[in-house]
Amino acid sequence: MFLRRKIGSSATDEDLVAAVRDGHQPALGTLWDRYAQLLFGVCMKYLKDTERSKDLVAELFADLPALLGRHTVERFRPWVHTVMRNRCLLFLRNHRPADAQALDQLENGADDTDESALREADLTRLEQAIERLNDAQRTCIRLFHLEHHSYQETAARTGLTVEQVRSHLQNGRRNLRLILAHHHADTDHP
Secondary structure (H helix, E strand, O other), X not given: OOOOOOOXXXXXXXXXXXXXXXXXXXXXXXXHHHHHHHHHHHHHHHHOOHHHHHHHHHXXXXXXXXXXXXXXXXXXXXXXXHHHHHHHHHHHHXXXXXXXXXXXXXXXXXXXXXXXXXXXXXXXXXXXXXXXOOHHHHHHHHHHHHOOOOHHHHHHHHOOOHHHHHHHHHHHHHHHXXXXXXXXXXXXXX
16 A cells, blocks of 8 residues: 555645645645545545556646646645546546446436446546536536535535525436436437
C-alpha cells in the first residue's frame, strides 16, 4: 500500500492548498498523508485494479500543484474527490468503454430491474442520454451525481428548492433508464 507519514500538521486543507500554490512541498506531502488512501479507494471503486489505482493517485498528486494554480478550490476534499473520480471515468472511457458500467456510478440505489438496464450503458450512451433530458433534470443530474454536490448545494446553484431538486433527480433518473432501455432495445433488434 502507500507509504504514509505521521500527520503532524494542524493546518486546514485550505491552508495547505494555499501553501502548495506558493510552492511549499511539505504541504503537498501533508495533503498526500490525508487523502492518498481515500483517493486510492475511489480509484479501486471504479477501476478494480490495484496498480492502476496507485498510478492514478500518484499522477494526480504530481499534477496537483498545477491544478491548484488553475482552479479556485473552496473545499479541498470534495474537489479532489471529484477530480479523482473524473480521472477514473476518463481512464475507463479511453481504455475500457464496454466495461465502464457508467450508470452504476451514477445511481447506486436502483433496484435489480433498473440496475440491469443501467449497467448496459457505456459512458458515451450515458452522456448522450443526459443531453436528452430537459434542462432542469440535466443540470440537477450533473450537479448532484457527477459533481457530487449535496441537495442543498444543487438547490443553491440552480435556484430551485430542495424538493424541486429531488423531483428533478428522480424524474431525470427515471428518464435516463427509459432512454437507455429504449436504446438497448433498438440495438438488440436491428
